[in-house]
Amino acid sequence: MKSHTSHLKQLENESIYLMREVATQFERPALLFSGGKDSIVMVHLAMKAFDPGKIPFPLMHIDTGHNFDETIAFRDRLVERIGARLIVGHVQESIDAGKVKEETGPEASRNGLQTVTLLETLSEHQTDCALGGGRRDEEKARAKERFFSHRDRFGQWDPKNQRPELWSLYNGRKNPGEHFRAFPLSNWTEMDIWQYIAAEQIEIPSLYFAHKRAVFNRRGVWLADTKHMTRYPDEELEEKVVRFRTIGDCTCTGAVLSEASTLEEIIGEVASARQTERGGRHDDKRSEAAMEDRKRLGYF
Amino acid sequence: MNHDENRDTQTRRQTSQTDANHYLEMDLLRFTTAGSVDDGKSTLIGRLLYDSKSIFEDQMDAIEETSRNAGDEQVNLALLTDGLRAEREQGITIDVAYRYFATPRRKFIIADTPGHTEYTRNMVTGASTADLAVILVDARKGVLTQSRRHAFISSLLQIPHLVVAINKMDLVGYDQDRYEEIVEQFQEFSAKLDVDDITYIPISALHGDNVVHRSEAMSWYEGSTLLYHLEHVEQTSRQNLKDFRLPVQTVIRPDQSFRGFAGQVASGTIRPGEAIQVLPSGQKTVVERIHTADGDLEEAVAGDAVVLTTREEVDISRGSLLVKPTNVPSQEREIEAALCWMNPEAMAAGSNWILMHGTRQVQAIAREVLYTIDIDSMHRQQASELALNEIGRVRIETAEPLYFDPYKLNNATGSFILIDPASNVTVAAGMIREASTRTGAGKPTEGSTAGQSDPKASPNVVWEPWNIAREEREKRNGHSAKLLWFTGISGAGKSTIAKALERRLW
Ligand SMILES: Nc1nc2c(ncn2[C@@H]2O[C@H](COP(=O)(O)OP(=O)(O)O)[C@@H](O)[C@H]2O)c(=O)[nH]1
Numbered sequence: 045m046k047s048h049t050s051h052l053k054q055l056e057n058e059s060i061y062l063m064r065e066v067a068t069q070f071e072r073p074a075l076l077f078s079g080g081k082d083s084i085v086m087v088h089l090a091m092k093a094f095d096p097g098k099i100p101f102p103l104m105h106i107d108t109g110h111n112f113d114e115t116i117a118f119r120d121r122l123v124e125r126i127g128a129r130l131i132v133g134h135v136q137e138s139i140d141a142g143k144v145k146e147e148t149g150p151e152a153s154r155n156g157l158q159t160v161t162l163l164e165t166l167s168e169h170q171t172d173c174a175l176g177g178g179r180r181d182e183e184k185a186r187a188k189e190r191f192f193s194h195r196d197r198f199g200q201w202d203p204k205n206q207r208p209e210l211w212s213l214y215n216g217r218k219n220p221g222e223h224f225r226a227f228p229l230s231n232w233t234e235m236d237i238w239q240y241i242a243a244e245q246i247e248i249p250s251l252y253f254a255h256k257r258a259v260f261n262r263r264g265v266w267l268a269d270t271k272h273m274t275r276y277p278d279e280e281l282e283e284k285v286v287r288f289r290t291i292g293d294c295t296c297t298g299a300v301l302s303e304a305s306t307l308e309e310i311i312g313e314v315a316s317a318r319q320t321e322r323g324g325r326h327d328d329k330r331s332e333a334a335m336e337d338r339k340r341l342g343y344f
Numbered sequence: 345m346n347h348d349e350n351r352d353t354q355t356r357r358q359t360s361q362t363d364a365n366h367y368l369e370m371d372l373l374r375f376t377t378a379g380s381v382d383d384g385k386s387t388l389i390g391r392l393l394y395d396s397k398s399i400f401e402d403q404m405d406a407i408e409e410t411s412r413n414a415g416d417e418q419v420n421l422a423l424l425t426d427g428l429r430a431e432r433e434q435g436i437t438i439d440v441a442y443r444y445f446a447t448p449r450r451k452f453i454i455a456d457t458p459g460h461t462e463y464t465r466n467m468v469t470g471a472s473t474a475d476l477a478v479i480l481v482d483a484r485k486g487v488l489t490q491s492r493r494h495a496f497i498s499s500l501l502q503i504p505h506l507v508v509a510i511n512k513m514d515l516v517g518y519d520q521d522r523y524e525e526i527v528e529q530f531q532e533f534s535a536k537l538d539v540d541d542i543t544y545i546p547i548s549a550l551h552g553d554n555v556v557h558r559s560e561a562m563s564w565y566e567g568s569t570l571l572y573h574l575e576h577v578e579q580t581s582r583q584n585l586k587d588f589r590l591p592v593q594t595v596i597r598p599d600q601s602f603r604g605f606a607g608q609v610a611s612g613t614i615r616p617g618e619a620i621q622v623l624p625s626g627q628k629t630v631v632e633r634i635h636t637a638d639g640d641l642e643e644a645v646a647g648d649a650v651v652l653t654t655r656e657e658v659d660i661s662r663g664s665l666l667v668k669p670t671n672v673p674s675q676e677r678e679i680e681a682a683l684c685w686m687n688p689e690a691m692a693a694g695s696n697w698i699l700m701h702g703t704r705q706v707q708a709i710a711r712e713v714l715y716t717i718d719i720d721s722m723h724r725q726q727a728s729e730l731a732l733n734e735i736g737r738v739r740i741e742t743a744e745p746l747y748f749d750p751y752k753l754n755n756a757t758g759s760f761i762l763i764d765p766a767s768n769v770t771v772a773a774g775m776i777r778e779a780s781t782r783t784g785a786g787k788p789t790e791g792s793t794a795g796q797s798d799p800k801a802s803p804n805v806v807w808e809p810w811n812i813a814r815e816e817r818e819k820r821n822g823h824s825a826k827l828l829w830f831t832g833i834s835g836a837g838k839s840t841i842a843k844a845l846e847r848r849l850w
Pocket of ligand 1: 379380381382383384385386387388511512513514515547548549550551
């Protein structure tokens, strides 16, 4: 990133500024790491923000137990390379402890259960600010999210009662028991993320590039055949060349048919895409206000 | 109306966005949109997103379905920018929402703020980071209170560019006379504002005229379309490139061999080898390196997030302000500021707050409300307190000196927020006008960008305004300025004599 005025440089500067604010305004921040491209960009930005020092906070991964194997392998390599501390919260443990009840049947997803495990992991580690990779362009409900997002004692977001954010003055003051989410990528779009990954040559999981995979079609969404997934009898497996636009829980992350096998090709595809990246996400489709409901409850 | 032209835009976007590394040349423009309810703001944003191909199929499907369910004949583009569920239910927007779109030239961030009276605070919030403001006027209604209010707030927050979009031209028969009448109305009032650049564009958000595509119905209009203007307007006008200021965020010290001071250059430029001064300590040293993860820089400019190392070990920590010894900001414990009050409970004189300024937080007392400004008439009104959504001039005292520049000269060091120490909520946005006239000192001299007074100058030294700017004088005289000192008790006639002498020597 050399040019001072390029939009990517300006976004990078803004994110770095925010990460440094988080590191100094809070006592025990953590970076929420999902293994997806946004959180990989977050780690890259955090490394730049504190260079030549190390990232002064741990990475925190909420593992549904239904991740793609590639995601976990990638995560472990990254953590080792940058010498960061990794905290993992297991949804399986919340299930075993009887704190949440697992959905059953072919449509079962652990995505909703993550919230409970997340809040528990945050409180166990006394995390007072969780850095998330959320972007305002992802979903209507996020368009009003602040950079510093205040959460009450119960981890809840109150969209009607947000602190105004002016200039680059971020108010992270809080009362005991309250905590914050901070979103350094607020002003980035999906396109910005891809352009930045290409410009900075950031390594991302192979799942993002076109590859052959056994998939089946459920109501227009291509889902991967994994050990965590049950098919309906009429859902036939097919071998397709696909890639993923987002990477989350494999039970609800849809693949797209694509031949894009380089970053340039992906950028070309994103430029002409006619679907938002969340369009392939099964969980958002359940209701138009789905994201908003989850956010109120403390979802990322 | 212009739907067949959309395909061109689409192809153009695809080809140029896929050009290798083309995006490294794109820059960024932040703008706000404001208008009264029903002026067509949501429709306009929807139109910009739609015509610039920034809308995805699934989003389009969703709003088509919603429009159909609501019994609308046309797809309601306004739904694209509609936010949270509660607002959808009430049918209004109530907070600042951010939208994004890009063309091959530029990425745009829209801060979309609602137009209700009670939401001045949202307009101020959106305006605080904007390079440009789009003010919507309904061509049938002309310039209303709301438009004036938006323009006033834009000028108060020093947004460098204003666009007055005269909307619903289709409903006034695309009439040029009506357009010109509205331009005149606006000019009459904007003469009182502090904005250099105002552009007027007649549009129809609903049909798309002059938004992205030129209007055939208004061939009399020779200016550019709204999108063309947004793509070409100067985007760095807000930055002060003269006065170097860097508020230190944190110290980076991985081991004994490296100790660097991290922060974003708020204004001005800095190079290795240049002298710097640390405030508040006043210590001086020299910049050794400007470190970034991409390698050292030969120069850092406003906006750059960097890590500075210094030649000597000096005491620098979060909250320190780095400046150049030849160009220091004002230093005061008492300031006057324009304050926008954002808290349901009114601000009374004598109340205590935490003042956040750059990376520093200090205790503050609101000493006095000097007046409030009626944002509709722009008249000053006597007041003893400042209520929610009111803007006023306030005198504030801080427990420790602030190092600032007037907001007009430097948005970064001239702005602050007030925080309620009990609830920790942000209650006000402030723009520093100057040091309080009660103490007088530290007022910047005219003809210099910022206060050049030594931070250790006595608070009893008062600058008198110049008749003739220093540069002009030096040019005419052919030598640099000299200082003459007049002493005598208060009221002895020092200023009178000094001014007479100034005339005589001229
Ligand atoms: N005829 C006409 N109607 C418009 C135009 N722009 C907006 N409208 C209509 O004006 C109404 C209010 O528009 P909306 O965008 O919701 O206004 P907002 O409250 O400012 O966001 C809607 O019925 C729009 O269809 C225009 O250029 N021409």
